[in-house]
Amino acid sequence: MAYSRSDAPDSGTIVPGGPVPPGSERRSRLLEPLRQEGAKGVMVAVVSTAVFFGLIGWLVLRSPNWPEVKQLFFNGQEFRDTFPSIAQKFLRNIQYFMIGEVFILAYALFLAVLRSLPGSVFFPLRLLSIMYTDLFRGIPTILVIYLLAFGVPSLDIPGAPTSPTFWAIVGLVLSYSAYVSEVYRAGIESVHPSQIAAARALGLSRWQSLRFVVIPQAVRRVAPPLLNDFVALQKDTALVAFVVVVPEAFKMAQIHQNADFNFTPLLAAALLFLLITVPLTRVVDWMIARERARRQGGGVV
Amino acid sequence: MSADGRALRIEDVHKSFGKLEVLRGIDLSVAEHEVICLIGASGSGKSTMLRCIDLLEPVDAGRIVVHGEDITARGVDVNRIRRRIGIVFQAFNLFPHMTVMRNITLGPTEALRMPKSEAEARATELLERFGLLDKKDDYPDRLSGGQQQRVAIVRALAMQPDIMLLDEVTSALDPELVAEVLNVIRELASGGMTMVIATHEMGFARDIAKRVCFLDAGIILEQGPPEQIFTEPQEDRTRRFLQSIIDAGRM
Numbered sequence: 001m002a003y004s005r006s007d008a009p010d011s012g013t014i015v016p017g018g019p020v021p022p023g024s025e026r027r028s029r030l031l032e033p034l035r036q037e038g039a040k041g042v043m044v045a046v047v048s049t050a051v052f053f054g055l056i057g058w059l060v061l062r063s064p065n066w067p068e069v070k071q072l073f074f075n076g077q078e079f080r081d082t083f084p085s086i087a088q089k090f091l092r093n094i095q096y097f098m099i100g101e102v103f104i105l106a107y108a109l110f111l112a113v114l115r116s117l118p119g120s121v122f123f124p125l126r127l128l129s130i131m132y133t134d135l136f137r138g139i140p141t142i143l144v145i146y147l148l149a150f151g152v153p154s155l156d157i158p159g160a161p162t163s164p165t166f167w168a169i170v171g172l173v174l175s176y177s178a179y180v181s182e183v184y185r186a187g188i189e190s191v192h193p194s195q196i197a198a199a200r201a202l203g204l205s206r207w208q209s210l211r212f213v214v215i216p217q218a219v220r221r222v223a224p225p226l227l228n229d230f231v232a233l234q235k236d237t238a239l240v241a242f243v244v245v246v247p248e249a250f251k252m253a254q255i256h257q258n259a260d261f262n263f264t265p266l267l268a269a270a271l272l273f274l275l276i277t278v279p280l281t282r283v284v285d286w287m288i289a290r291e292r293a294r295r296q297g298g299g300v301v
Numbered sequence: 302m303s304a305d306g307r308a309l310r311i312e313d314v315h316k317s318f319g320k321l322e323v324l325r326g327i328d329l330s331v332a333e334h335e336v337i338c339l340i341g342a343s344g345s346g347k348s349t350m351l352r353c354i355d356l357l358e359p360v361d362a363g364r365i366v367v368h369g370e371d372i373t374a375r376g377v378d379v380n381r382i383r384r385r386i387g388i389v390f391q392a393f394n395l396f397p398h399m400t401v402m403r404n405i406t407l408g409p410t411e412a413l414r415m416p417k418s419e420a421e422a423r424a425t426e427l428l429e430r431f432g433l434l435d436k437k438d439d440y441p442d443r444l445s446g447g448q449q450q451r452v453a454i455v456r457a458l459a460m461q462p463d464i465m466l467l468d469e470v471t472s473a474l475d476p477e478l479v480a481e482v483l484n485v486i487r488e489l490a491s492g493g494m495t496m497v498i499a500t501h502e503m504g505f506a507r508d509i510a511k512r513v514c515f516l517d518a519g520i521i522l523e524q525g526p527p528e529q530i531f532t533e534p535q536e537d538r539t540r541r542f543l544q545s546i547i548d549a550g551r552m
Contacts, residue, residue, distance in 0.1 A: 202408035203384030
């Protein structure tokens with residue numbers, strides 16, 4: 001399955017957003033060479049891009065299988081018919097994502113703080129946190145969701161929610177928190193000990209130092225990998241489709257696909273995910289650039 | 302204030318990092334309003350000594366008494382002690398994600414539970430006194446090294462400490478920025494602040510210190526008024542250290 005997070009950072013990840021030489025305000029790496037080469041460079045780029053993508057398009061369109069592919073995957077009529085209903089269900093995905101993310105951010109931070117507690121007294125808590133992250137990072141998310149959404153309701157625990165949707169989201173939270181706590185931890189460990197010394201020297205308690213000095217800096221530094229996990233979570237809300245009767249976008253697309261024997265609805269669902277995940281990634285880039293500019297005197301405060 | 306009028310008394314303090322014994326029995330007594338300079342080569346234990354006084358490093362043996370209270374005793378509230386002792390580091394250690402104003406008010410508002418308005422009023426006063434008021438909304442990265450170090454001093458002062466510890470506060474600065482920081486320290490000294498200053502600025506030490514202590518391999522090998530230490534040191538090692546400073550053109 002394609003749900004694995006190939007770009008999931010671990011504690012060894014070197015986090016961007018650290019010190020940058022002054023004056024190196026961020027510019028697009030894609031477009032910057034053009035800016036340097038001037039008008040001629042832009043012309044060359046436009047022509048070569050047109051030729052390149054034209055060639056690919058021509059190769060695809062003239063291939064003997066294209067009409068069949070178009071009919072099955074890029075069917076305009078099918079798209080028009082199914083897109084609105086899928087888009088409507090996509091609101092559910094957004095809902096799962098928003099609810100899940102709030103709990104993940106809080107719970108993962110808790111796990112990361114547990115793990116960074118110093119001293120031998122806290123060894124059991126550190127161990128617990130390590131075991132937790134090992135466990136949930138080692139199990140496929142879909143398996144956790146399955147277990148909870150089908151397993152817990154069948155226990156008939158009095159007072160416990162029986163909604164598979166609820167437990168599917170709990171599964172997402174448990175699984176993603178393991179990843180996100182590692183991201184936080186990398187951030188916490190990247191804050192130089194001298195910062196903690198400065199905070200403690202002011203008479204701040206260990207907890208206050210963490211809260212006012214360490215965590216704010218840690219979170220800023222790991223914003224990009226954190227947002228990577230945001231994007232991954234947004235995609236993985238589709239996993240809920242496997243355990244829940246109430247359809248979200250993916251499930252809805254499957255329903256259409258089965259009814260119409262056409263894969264276009266699945267691509268419509270894919271498009272909806274892209275509409276969220278691509279801008280999200282760009283927003284992060286922009287946020288990082290703004291933060292950097294503000295701190296290094298490049299931008300407007 | 303305390304029974305014997307001593308702001309700070311260090312008694313036979315030992316400190317090791319692993320097998321390396323960095324402090325091998327430090328004894329020092331500092332009077333109220335006294336300014337003491339610690340000189341000595343890198344690795345002689347000056348920084349460690351200051352960090353031990355601020356309880357940033359636990360001592361292995363010995364006692365440190367501040368205004369009659371044994372701060373190295375078991376069960377002492379280290380946060381309460383640190384609020385009374387200000388320390389300024391060589392590398393400034395300002396909080397990069399906070400404005401100058403927030404850097405200064407963090408301690409008073411969170412550790413001393415002072416109302417924000419009062420903390421800001423006091424910070425404004427201090428910033429004005431040290432010519433930094435126009436920087437109050439800037440982030441530390443925007444300031445010069447000298448300005449950053451002055452902000453760090455103000456941050457420590459905002460806690461209204463009984464004692465200030467300065468750990469080679471000019472060593473990370475470009476030469477032309479050293480004077481502005483030293484002037485701040487001079488002003489503090491003339492205001493009667495009790496200070497222990499680790500420094501490589503011999504001219505400054507001579508000028509400001511009531512007493513100069515020469516640290517060598519974890520002990521205070523020699524101490525006395527600056528005239529005596531700089532002109533007629535008793536110990537051979539002190540003489541050699543001062544000679545090396547003169548040879549390096551730093552005196």
